[in-house]
Amino acid sequence: MTAPYTAAALEPEATAPLIMALPKGRILKECGRILARAGIEPSPDYIDENTRHMRFPTNHPGLDVIRVRAFDVATFVAFGAAQIGICGSDVLMEFDYPEVYAPLDLGIAKCRIAVAEPAETAGTDDPSRWSRVRVATKYPNIARKYYASQGIHADVVNLSGAMELAPGLGICRLIVDLVDTGSTLRANNLVETAKIADISSRLIVNRTALKTQPEAVGAWIARFRDALTQG
Numbered sequence: 001m002t003a004p005y006t007a008a009a010l011e012p013e014a015t016a017p018l019i020m021a022l023p024k025g026r027i028l029k030e031c032g033r034i035l036a037r038a039g040i041e042p043s044p045d046y047i048d049e050n051t052r053h054m055r056f057p058t059n060h061p062g063l064d065v066i067r068v069r070a071f072d073v074a075t076f077v078a079f080g081a082a083q084i085g086i087c088g089s090d091v092l093m094e095f096d097y098p099e100v101y102a103p104l105d106l107g108i109a110k111c112r113i114a115v116a117e118p119a120e121t122a123g124t125d126d127p128s129r130w131s132r133v134r135v136a137t138k139y140p141n142i143a144r145k146y147y148a149s150q151g152i153h154a155d156v157v158n159l160s161g162a163m164e165l166a167p168g169l170g171i172c173r174l175i176v177d178l179v180d181t182g183s184t185l186r187a188n189n190l191v192e193t194a195k196i197a198d199i200s201s202r203l204i205v206n207r208t209a210l211k212t213q214p215e216a217v218g219a220w221i222a223r224f225r226d227a228l229t230q231g
């Protein structure tokens with residue numbers, strides 16, 4: 001089957017390079033594999049965690065990558081600072097930017113967003129009888145929406161990390177966070193009591209960029225789609 005893009009579309013002449021926003025941290029390595037399958041080789045310092053650089057050229061003159069916090073990828077793409085990105089579906093759910101289109105599930109960085117609480121309190125009373133609950137999370141919108149759907153008002157304590165400590169230190173009843181193996185919860189004497197959603201990373205694009213540069217942006221979407229079929 002012929003790929004639905006041309007090499008020329010990936011290398012537009014005389015225009016600024018497209019920018020792809022990539023998450024640093026935990027997902028960076030898994031991203032590396034899919035980038036390689038899509039034929040993208042960022043400059044070597046992209047994987048150097050100590051570099052102060054944030055923007056890196058690639059082997060394609062028409063594409064640069066920027067390395068930003070996982071939570072900020074969707075924001076860079078939504079505001080058009082980057083035209084393409086790789087972003088967890090947790091971040092997409094939290095921000096729900098109308099400007100962001102997520103055409104491909106890349107099937108990487110799989111985990112779930114879940115509710116957890118101390119083993120001692122789990123199952124001791126019936127959440128369907130709650131009218132409010134105090135929740136520590138970095139996902140205030142997801143947490144509020146999840147509890148609102150059950151008629152419960154969530155009082156959110158915003159934390160950007162270490163929320164596993166919060167129930168034991170008395171500032172909330174439970175937490176909403178990403179869970180992969182469950183070892184962080186176990187190490188902090190918490191148990192998972194409900195799954196809110198399965199999570200994986202998505203290829204995302206800025207809708208306006210897709211309209212104004214359909215060939216270049218569309219060519220990269222097609223490249224990633226082909227890369228997924230290479231397994």
Ligand code: AMP
Nearest residue numbers: 026109110111178179180181182183184
């Ligand atoms: P685990 O102990 O394997 O369940 O991992 C839980 C910890 O890793 C929590 O602090 C999560 O916020 C973080 N985490 C798990 N999966 C992911 C992911 N796919 N992306 C980013 N952070 C994650």
